Amino acid sequence: MPNLIATSFTAVDLDALAGFEGRIAVVVASDGKLDAGARRINRLSKGALARLVEAGKLEDAKAGAVITLNFPAGMAAHAVDVLVLDRRPSALDARKAGAALGKIMGEGAALLIAGSNAKTAQIVLGAAMRAYEFNPHKTNTDDKSRTLSVMCAKPEEVEVEVKPLLAIAEGAHMTRDLVNEPANVLTTTEFADRLEEMESLGLEVEVLEEAELEKLGMGTLLCVGQGSDSPSKVVVMQWKGGEKDAKPLALVGKGVVFDTGGISLKPGAGMEDMTMDMGGAGVVSGVMRSLALRGAKANVVGLVGLVENMPSGNAVRPGDVVTSMKGDTVEVINTDAEGRLVLCDVMWYAQDRFAPVGMIDLATLTGAIVVGLGHENAGVFSNNDDLCNAFLKAAQTEGEGAWRMPLGQAYDDLLKSRIADMKNIGGRAAGSVSAAQFLQRFVKEDTPWVHLDIAGVASLKSESTLAPTGATGWGVMALNRLVSDMFES
Ligand code: BES
Ligand code: MN
Ligand code: ZN
Numbered sequence: 001m002p003n004l005i006a007t008s009f010t011a012v013d014l015d016a017l018a019g020f021e022g023r024i025a026v027v028v029a030s031d032g033k034l035d036a037g038a039r040r041i042n043r044l045s046k047g048a049l050a051r052l053v054e055a056g057k058l059e060d061a062k063a064g065a066v067i068t069l070n071f072p073a074g075m076a077a078h079a080v081d082v083l084v085l086d087r088r089p090s091a092l093d094a095r096k097a098g099a100a101l102g103k104i105m106g107e108g109a110a111l112l113i114a115g116s117n118a119k120t121a122q123i124v125l126g127a128a129m130r131a132y133e134f135n136p137h138k139t140n141t142d143d144k145s146r147t148l149s150v151m152c153a154k155p156e157e158v159e160v161e162v163k164p165l166l167a168i169a170e171g172a173h174m175t176r177d178l179v180n181e182p183a184n185v186l187t188t189t190e191f192a193d194r195l196e197e198m199e200s201l202g203l204e205v206e207v208l209e210e211a212e213l214e215k216l217g218m219g220t221l222l223c224v225g226q227g228s229d230s231p232s233k234v235v236v237m238q239w240k241g242g243e244k245d246a247k248p249l250a251l252v253g254k255g256v257v258f259d260t261g262g263i264s265l266k267p268g269a270g271m272e273d274m275t276m277d278m279g280g281a282g283v284v285s286g287v288m289r290s291l292a293l294r295g296a297k298a299n300v301v302g303l304v305g306l307v308e309n310m311p312s313g314n315a316v317r318p319g320d321v322v323t324s325m326k327g328d329t330v331e332v333i334n335t336d337a338e339g340r341l342v343l344c345d346v347m348w349y350a351q352d353r354f355a356p357v358g359m360i361d362l363a364t365l366t367g368a369i370v371v372g373l374g375h376e377n378a379g380v381f382s383n384n385d386d387l388c389n390a391f392l393k394a395a396q397t398e399g400e401g402a403w404r405m406p407l408g409q410a411y412d413d414l415l416k417s418r419i420a421d422m423k424n425i426g427g428r429a430a431g432s433v434s435a436a437q438f439l440q441r442f443v444k445e446d447t448p449w450v451h452l453d454i455a456g457v458a459s460l461k462s463e464s465t466l467a468p469t470g471a472t473g474w475g476v477m478a479l480n481r482l483v484s485d486m487f488e489s
Contacts, residue, residue, distance in 0.1 A: 004170055005105070005131045006147045007124055007162065009155035012113060014040045018075055022109035025066075025081040025101050027117050030058050037113035037151065041080055045072040049082065058084055064096030068104070077111075087117055092399045094119035098126025099466050105131050107144035116153040121161040124150060128169040129466040129473075134180040164294040168480050171290030172473030178282040179459055179471035183258035183275045188230045188306040191257060191278065195235045195285060195304070201292035204238040218345040219323040220330055224338040225307035227262060227315025234346055237288045237302040241295060242487055248299035249483065250356035251288075252346050254339045254363035255281030255306040262309045262335030263317055276471065277339070279458030280362035281306065283475040290480050298487035303350050305342040309335070321420045325349060326442055331420040339365045340435055341424060344442040351444050358387050358448040358486075361439065362475060363455075368431030370456040377401035378457045378474065381436035384448035391450050391482055398477035399465075401457065405433060412437040 017024065017040055026038050032053035034042055042049035048069055052058065057067055061084040069080045081104065083097040094117075101110065105127070112127075114120040127148055135141050152158050178186060178194070192207045199205050210231050213222055218234070225232030238248070259277040260266060266274070281304035288302040316322070320332045325345045332341070343361055350359060369379040378395075380402050382388035388404060395402035411433045414426030422441065426434025436451050443449045457474040464472060 066100035094122035095126030098123035099130035102127035102130030167293035171286040175286030176471035220341040221345040227312040228308035242299035252361040253281035253284035329420040377403040379453035387448040394481040395478040
């Protein structure tokens with residue numbers, strides 16, 4: 001179960017400030033005007049806030065920055081954290097300020113004096129997102145629960161506003177937990193078990209086992225997992241919060257719990273990073289969790305293909321020809337181009353069974369997208385400008401980088417095979433585009449479709465605004481917003 005900071009909301013109580021023993025965060029606008037809470041902190045600390053303003057420290061700071069005064073005289077608090085933020089900040093600046101607080105919260109209690117700041121709920125979301133930690137495998141940490149008490153005008157209203165935002169944070173934390181988890185723990189079975197647990201939230205969850213997948217004819221998906229001792233699975237999660245017979249949006253995720261490359265073995269250096277190769281499935285799972293937790297008024301189905309790509313005596317070989325559920329045959333030139341083999345069967349199944357109004361797939365699909373876009377943007381490929389633009393807008397609003405890439409016949413031609421309907425790689429040039437072209441061969445003409453290549457953004461080697469080093473949860477916020485834009489407004 002993802003672990004969020006505990007939050008509570010009360011009216012501003014100035015007389016409680018002197019004796020509070022944890023960290024106290026106070027919001028101060030960049031114009032240096034102190035509200036009642038800040039004035040009290042200033043008085044207790046014998047003018048520390050006024051000196052900070054006079055010294056020009058607020059003007060130097062960017063919106064969303066934090067200036068910490070440690071062990072202020074005249075107060076019981078360990079620290080006063082000054083959040084530099086206008087009274088009507090952008091949502092993203094408010095999250096950033098909250099994140100700066102979430103990062104330094106440490107263990108124990110923090111008190112945020114937000115006063116009448118218009119984006120208090122967004123500050124709390126930022127704190128909850130950034131306070132994430134992944135430590136189930138550290139033996140010397142006892143999980144102290146962290147609390148954030150918020151003093152603000154209209155606490156009941158802010159609490160109502162925060163609730164769906166914390167649902168999003170909890171979904172993103174689930175994604176991060178899955179992505180950070182090592183492959184000996186997060187096997188295909190363990191992954192499916194964790195998804196089944198979400199039935200308690202009102203999701204309908206089905207696990208399709210290998211025998212069933214064989215019956216369905218998912219030969220491309222199954223060939224990827226055939227060298228592993230872990231059984232391949234497809235998990236279907238349905239959230240039915242919308243109108244009864246309305247067709248759903250489908251989210252499809254690549255869930256390669258570990259990608260050795262198979263017989264086309266990857267080099268050893270850095271191979272440990274391939275525990276994150278289930279990142280697409282992780283995002284789909286986190287979004288479904290968020291939708292259920294906030295009771296979204298939308299019909300959404302999440303499907304993940306869970307496999308492990310291992311070399312063995314049973315593994316698929318370069319040169320093998322396999323048949324997809326659609327019926328098209330694929331010559332497997334490189335067993336390390338496995339993600340598309342998994343996705344194409346799950347995507348076909350999603351359309352065949354649900355006839356979705358739109359389909360979005362997510363995958364840590366290609367190293368080439370990391371070369372092209374780095375860690376700032378996911379690659380976005382689409383056959384439909386409306387759905388694509390709706391997604392790009394949602395991603396921009398949520399501050400999650402996304403950049404559209406091209407598709408076209410010339411790229412599709414790269415996949416021609418001498419002996420089968422297609423081969424599974426198109427060569428080094430435009431590697432991310434030919435991967436997307438491969439997927440598009442399994443998209444029905446009238447299905448609006450977006451493919452998100454998240455290889456560069458799912459997990460990072462350094463911290464980002466809302467996440468510590470490691471899994472980011474990229475996409476949970478954007479997809480949650482897309483669902484709400486498409487079906488709830
Ligand atoms: N899982 C990898 C892609 C990847 C690379 C994800 C780096 C995250 C970080 C994928 O299965 C893969 O191996 N792709 C190959 C494709 C190639 C064989 C055509 C690649 O990108 O090298
Ligand atoms: Mn691979
Ligand atoms: Zn892979």
